[in-house]
Amino acid sequence: MENIHPLAEPYSFKTRVRVCGLLIHNNTLLLARHKAAFTDGSFWIPPGGGLEYGEKVKDCLKREFQEETGLTVEVGRFLYLHEFLRPPLHAIELFFEVKLVSGELQMGSDPEHSLEAQLLEEVRFLSVKDMFALHREELHPVLHGLVNMDDLFIPRFEFAS
Template sequence: MNTLNPNVALYTDKVRLRVCGICIKDDKLLLVRHQATVQNKAFWMPPGGGLQFGETVEECLKREVLEETGLQVEVRRFLFVNEFKQHPLQAVELFFEVVITGGSLMTGTDPEATADQQLIEEVVFLPLEEIRELPLPDKHRVLHYLFSLDDLLGMPHHFLK
């Protein structure tokens, strides 16, 4: 039986609305590696996080990308919606194309978590070849079957199945 990483407990047993950014630069995708949750060794995904009461989706995305990566971004366009469900985690995720406008790439933090509960381990731009080499359980499902990074910019605008 797999055990839940205790640092994930803050996000469990509730449905969250997450806003995520797809940032492609020099044929590489901006990704954040999180600690293992339940059934993976690590978890790679585009930067993003939970919408807070009172903020717009655009404000949320800019805040989350800055917190996680140190980069300031401009939100370009809505790309697609994904339902993330990996018990006990569940989220509806809105993905947007973003472009860098400032800041410096760094491994950020989750302000809602204490210093000893941080999940972010690494922030990096990865080429498609390296993304493909990651084990499926260790990467977000929007990264599972890419033929090119541009696939992320042209997905159907509905829930992935």
């Protein structure tokens, strides 16, 4: 098993439910860059995070968007389910379309980590061309093979094999 980043240890060896939002602006997708769990590099993923016990899925997504990006969003339609499995990380991820309500984009933080020990490194809008320039392992699997932004809105279910 690969060495896991110490900041990712709280998420290891358990199955989590994550909720993620797809926010498109001017043909670009808002992504959050996190410290990669297995390397010294980075990992780009749509903003979102872990569902807390008793929390409604859409409320979780609104909270996570606010925490990570400073943006207030309206949660739209459910798009797809993705099973992320790269031991020791395992998550069932729910992806929704989101629309901007208010706010200015700014990098936030994860309240479960101290300010000195954040996984979040950057938030910004990336084009498909920007994503193609990244190494495959730097990009969340739901974004692999993306040809245009319309591809994001094809409903699908993806389970680990």
